[in-house]
Amino acid sequence: MMRWLGNVVGPIGRVVGVDRNTSHLRHLSDSRFQIIEGDFLEISLDAAFNLAHCRYVFIHNRGAAQMLTKLAQVLKPRGFLVVEEPDFTSAKLLNRRGDVSQQRVNNAICRMFEDRVLDPAHGLSLPEKVAAEGLDIVEC
Numbered sequence: 001m002m003r004w005l006g007n008v009v010g011p012i013g014r015v016v017g018v019d020r021n022t023s024h025l026r027h028l029s030d031s032r033f034q035i036i037e038g039d040f041l042e043i044s045l046d047a048a049f050n051l052a053h054c055r056y057v058f059i060h061n062r063g064a065a066q067m068l069t070k071l072a073q074v075l076k077p078r079g080f081l082v083v084e085e086p087d088f089t090s091a092k093l094l095n096r097r098g099d100v101s102q103q104r105v106n107n108a109i110c111r112m113f114e115d116r117v118l119d120p121a122h123g124l125s126l127p128e129k130v131a132a133e134g135l136d137i138v139e140c
């Protein structure tokens with residue numbers, strides 16, 4: 001995603017990547033990329049962004065509501081937020097209905113999140129949370 005965004009913004013644009021573990025981002029050494037290692041809720045971002053993107057991150061965080069608020073705050077007016085979050089409670093393998101082993105794996109994933117007091121169906125409640133931030137939903 002960062003590489004793709006880097007191509008979109010071009011040589012004078014800027015793409016900032018944030019992760020607690022940036023080992024998969026370190027190869028992006030071009031000057032358009034800025035890599036910040038740390039907890040998203042603890043770092044400071046001074047820039048106003050045209051686009052913010054986040055995938056499979058909220059579901060791992062009890063502070064997901066604050067993360068969404070902070071993401072919305074770093075956008076420019078009329079900026080776009082793209083959030084991709086799963087719902088493991090309804091995930092199914094394509095063309096393999098009734099696959100028992102797949103269902104066991106999915107159940108184990110759900111239990112892992114629940115044991116950590118996290119919501120395995122986080123994606124289902126995302127639209128209402130995004131709307132509660134005062135953002136217009138363009139597509140869901």
Ligand SMILES: C[S@@+](CC[C@H](N)C(=O)[O-])C[C@H]1O[C@@H](n2cnc3c(N)ncnc32)[C@H](O)[C@@H]1O
Nearest residue numbers: 018019020021038039040041055056057060061
């Ligand atoms: C399931 S991976 C998803 C990685 C990538 N976004 C993707 O879609 O392939 C979750 C990532 O979020 C990072 N992460 C989770 N909570 C975070 C937080 N509070 N602040 C920064 N990074 C976080 C983890 O270190 C991990 O790299």
